[in-house]
Amino acid sequence: MLNRLLITGAAGQLGSMLREKLQGRAAILRLSDVADLGEAHEGEELVPCDLSDGDAVMRLVEGCDGIVHLGGISVEKSFDLIEAANLRGVHNLYEAARAHGRPRIVFASSNHTIGYHPQTARLDHSAPYRPDGYYGVSKIFGEAVASLYHDKFGQESALVRIGSCTPKPENWRMLATWFSHDDFVALIEAVFRAPVLGCTMIWGASNNDHGWWDNSHAAFLGWQPKDNAADWAEEIARTVPRPDPDEAVARYQGGVFTDEPIHRS
Numbered sequence: 001m002l003n004r005l006l007i008t009g010a011a012g013q014l015g016s017m018l019r020e021k022l023q024g025r026a027a028i029l030r031l032s033d034v035a036d037l038g039e040a041h042e043g044e045e046l047v048p049c050d051l052s053d054g055d056a057v058m059r060l061v062e063g064c065d066g067i068v069h070l071g072g073i074s075v076e077k078s079f080d081l082i083e084a085a086n087l088r089g090v091h092n093l094y095e096a097a098r099a100h101g102r103p104r105i106v107f108a109s110s111n112h113t114i115g116y117h118p119q120t121a122r123l124d125h126s127a128p129y130r131p132d133g134y135y136g137v138s139k140i141f142g143e144a145v146a147s148l149y150h151d152k153f154g155q156e157s158a159l160v161r162i163g164s165c166t167p168k169p170e171n172w173r174m175l176a177t178w179f180s181h182d183d184f185v186a187l188i189e190a191v192f193r194a195p196v197l198g199c200t201m202i203w204g205a206s207n208n209d210h211g212w213w214d215n216s217h218a219a220f221l222g223w224q225p226k227d228n229a230a231d232w233a234e235e236i237a238r239t240v241p242r243p244d245p246d247e248a249v250a251r252y253q254g255g256v257f258t259d260e261p262i263h264r265s
């Protein structure tokens with residue numbers, strides 16, 4: 001069992017979910033964010049921190065033997081905002097990890113690293129990047145920093161290209177991209193259990209009948225997602241209008257993000 005597991009972005013959607021579901025999986029959960037984290041419960045410590053502040057991140061990581069890095073901008077925004085939280089943030093995190101004994105890192109990357117691949121494509125780990133905005137570019141930067149720190153310093157990371165992590169699939173695209181909360185938790189557990197991790201990209205998706213992504217390169221982790229968005233296919237067909245096949249949301253894997261303009265401010 002881990003002694004102290006750090007979760008950055010712990011006040012966000014996935015951070016709040018993992019705060020609850022990872023209770024007891026480490027002796028202490030160290031929870032961090034720039035947003036309000038509420039009160040500390042038993043087994044938790046709250047450490048507010050702006051990821052763009054290198055000295056603060058250095059203190060944040062000290063004493064942790066595992067990290068789930070969720071903090072940062074999670075949608076398309078201006079380059080300036082993304083630069084501070086996602087580019088400097090991920091650099092600061094890896095520098096701090098290097099200085100403090102290289103705790104294993106689960107990095108929340110995104111399907112928007114490959115968003116311009118068409119929905120007709122089936123991708124494995126060797127698929128080229130096709131980011132659909134600066135948000136996707138920032139996740140590619142994070143994956144590249146992880147790779148650099150692995151080759152130079154032996155830092156281990158799981159680069160989880162999350163599809164759509166929600167309580168249940170909400171639209172037609174999510175029949176392919178959905179990643180259930182339970183499957184994400186099981187993946188984090190497998191990552192911290194694995195004798196060797198290296199620097200491994202994993203598609204963060206459930207066992208969806210209509211999925212686009214092949215995780216066979218990561219079979220050594222022993223992680224097998226159990227949920228399937230197809231269980232909601234009927235409900236979605238009944239309640240959500242099917243998009244026109246020419247719309248971005250139905251053409252590209254990144255969905256509506258491919259339709260976003262470049263944000264200037």
Ligand code: NAI
Nearest residue numbers: 009011012013014034050051070071072074108162164165
């Ligand atoms: P979220 O936006 O709800 O949470 C992100 C958290 O990061 C927020 O609480 C925010 O206050 C914090 N944050 C932002 N800038 C910060 C900074 N400079 N310093 C410290 N904290 C900062 O996002 P969500 O949905 O919980 O996603 C978590 C992570 O997973 C994000 O990195 C996101 O890019 C990634 N992801 C999520 C997906 C999903 O389906 N929810 C899909 C793909 C990737």
Ligand code: 15L
Nearest residue numbers: 074075110111112163164254
């Ligand atoms: C992401 O990367 C976002 O953080 C999340 O809010 C969703 O939009 C998700 O991708 C998605 O593509 O569904």
